[in-house]
Amino acid sequence: MTVFDLWLQQAINGLSLGAMYALLALGFTLVYGILELINFAHFNIFMIGSFVAMWVLQSFGLSGQSVVLTGLPLVGVLLAALIASMLFAGVLGAAMERYALRPLRGITGPAAMITTIGISYILFNIVVLGIGADSKNFPNPLPPMKWHLGGPDGAVLELRQVLIWAVSIILMGGLWVFVQRSRMGKAMRATAQDPEAARMMGVEVDKVILIAFFLGSALAGAGGMIFGLYYNFTSFIIGFTAGLRAFTAAVLGGIGNVPGAMVGGVLIGLIEAFGGQLIGASWADVIIFSILVLVLVFKPTGLFGRLAPTKS
């Protein structure tokens, strides 16, 4: 591999990771935009999403890389897993909002955030106790199709990476259209600007918040499935690192800003890939986290701006 091929390869890897981070970051941004709450449970809703996708794939008789599907069966199986993980994660997020966070609405201080930490911890430990602490093989039914860019020795683009991009772009595009065009999307934007005023204009704020949690969590569920497809494994531990990186992505793009979260996610994916290449993968978290601190200190509104995370 030439240096150029190496960089091209990291760019491909980074974009795939970035797509996953972007999906996760959207959940942070949707909730923060409305409630100004960092939802720590989001980390592990993502993790559970990947387990749900794994179970669905296993229920079709798939395990490891033993079975390769093509054509309609492949699309059907993947779609079933995607929908199941998104639905499960979405309902989980919405239920958390309804039963654990809504009673705390209007209470100042860290109560709501501590609750999300508690729920995150509960989800995490349910998986550890119920499923085990070892990592699980994630079924990969994709045919091993790959394209060599720049000769047989060059960078490799795999089918699953193309698939990841396609799924992410469709989901993010759908969210964008929903937020910009639909009635509920308009209500959501209004609530993010001023919940009181929105309520007085007849917006059902509680419903808007519930839907924001549902959508954000559903995207995290999709992200969980993408994680499994990309790394071929899943584990109780994946939520923490991926979540922290995705949160950094949301801050980098300007928290509360939907396109910002998408761009931020892609940037963080690229930074992880290139940074890991340059400095060593064991330092990736240090690099990404340093970015979080630097952005918060020097450009608290992120690249594209929206809600400022500093005190006014």
Place this chain on the structure above:
Amino acid sequence: MSELVARSPVGRMCRAYPEAWRQPTILLLLAAAALLFPIYHSNDADIDALANAFAFATLALGLNIVVGFAGLLDLGYAAFFAIGAYTYGVLNSFQLHPAWSDSWNFAQTLGLVAQMPGETGGEVVHFTLSFWIALPLAALVSAFFGVLFGFPTLRLRGDYLAIVTLGFGEIVPIIFRNWDSLTNGAAGLNGIAAPRFWGHSFGVDATPYYYVAVALVALLLFVSARLRDSRIGRAWMAIREDEIAAGAMGVNRVHYKLLAFATGAAFAGMTGVFYVAKLQTATPDMFVFNVSIMILVMVVFGGMGSIWGVVVGAMVLQLLQSWWLQDLTGWLNALGNLVGSNWLSHINLVPSIELIFGIILVVMMLYRREGLIPASSAPTGLTFEQQNATVNLAEQDIRLPGIGGTASSGAIALRVKGVTVRFGGLIALNAIDLEVPQGSVVAVIGPNGSGKSTLFNVMTGLVPAGGGSIRFHGDEILGLPDHAILKKGIARTFQNIRLFPTLSIMQNLLIGQHARLRTGALAAVLHPKWSRREEAAAQDWVREILKVFGNRLTPRIDQAVSGLSYANRRRTEIARALASRPKLLLLDEPTAGMNPAETLELAGQIKKLKELGLTVLLIEHKLDVVTTLADTVYVLDHGEVIAKGRPDEVRRDEEVLRAYLGRNTQAALAGGAEVGAHVA
């Protein structure tokens, strides 16, 4: 329930016991129990478990300073625990072994290093830092990192602070894992020597560690309690309750937030030394995110801000893990064997401890946010007598020495020149000129949005100016931070009352005196005589100031201000500003929301303050108040001074009429003598 206890014979017995003796007696009993435990219960494993529980109690006390007192949610607290642990681990193990040279001789005579033969021949250095030196040293090192990590988070909102600290908590173990040469990587440091006391090594016996842990808890409880009840603790609580008001009352937020981080980190650093000395090993896995969360759970469970609460919370959760869950598992297994249930006879509850932690967090937040033992907070209710007391505003002999300053009457106290403030494209204040003579009352009036509050905000350092100058007794104050402006002698109230809601009137007014008191962290802990006298004088000053309002506030002095009536909260805010011994008092709509009688009463009290020598700058909508009080009136509109003069002059000014009533009504109200009533 508590009613029943109170009425029982035990309750009666307790009440018969003199109140002043109760707390010392309980403390004595607890101390005796803690000291005697290893003597009447010689099971080494149990003593060890208790020593661990005490270690976590010290961690919970440290985190409580950051989270409970100062309200800064720290999710990476274990980082400081790790830093303390590694400080001792590296300096008392074989990890670093530079070649021996004569420059180490001095350190050797101090006992910090020893000479030993190296693996590859030649002599090398063996670090042998004493446990007892390591305790304060690690406290200092951790405090340094507390400041370092705290610094970038200072401007962040609470929730961002949480995630940034979480990140630091994540990074520190990564660094320890990757920095092989210093820390031996994931395998960790080994061969850390046991502490020695008068030549005797602690060895592997749990008892000496137990006593060190008891001493640490006692020390840190004492320090926490002293800090909480001092000027330092009040400054932390002020920041927790309302940062803007804290700054306006003279609390240097940067300083006190960093102090909270440093103090909390120092506690953790000491505990780290203890913990590593006891285990004689240190690995990065001992300090991961879960540990930070566990300590947070202890604080939340026990009661944020409650020092006894967090100690009890830590002990209960630690012993739940090391004793009770195991006992329960044993019982369930026995029961399973008895009834022949395979599931029950093999169940193990111990690993579910973290699940229990998560459930505790959620349940506490939903149903008992103040924790197991709530921090003693001021009562919010009033007794029947207090509610029905006759208002007594009888003139008392009030003298408030130090208020108003010593400058001669008539000199210009405050001179605002050409001050401009822009918010984006909007010009909120445009080249404002304003003068406040010493000893006078100057009023600023103007329609809503004319820039009155912005004027106050720029004078008190809340809003930066785009140009101009503000001189207070000759000193430029534009560009000074809010707490420094208060120290110069300008105190303010806010249009929408910003008190410290869960604190009492007394505490609110003591925070008002923050800038005038000298007690620092060390004096707060050691309580020298001068500091005790200062505190007593500060409390006398509070009672003196409350006399301004007759018996409105005095009977409620220990009540939480959140439970006061609206008018009393306004009065408390003015009293809090007065507590800082201001030369100039800025009142932002002091009578807003008050009924006519209360308005009249307050106007009289402001007049009284003026007679006592205080200079007052007043924003007010009620023109009758302005007319009775003000010597000079400035009228603001669209960020500009459109009129200035005596109240009666201003009332007839055509510009003013236009600003208030619009162009067309002006003709109808020719002469305009009646404007006042309408404008209000």
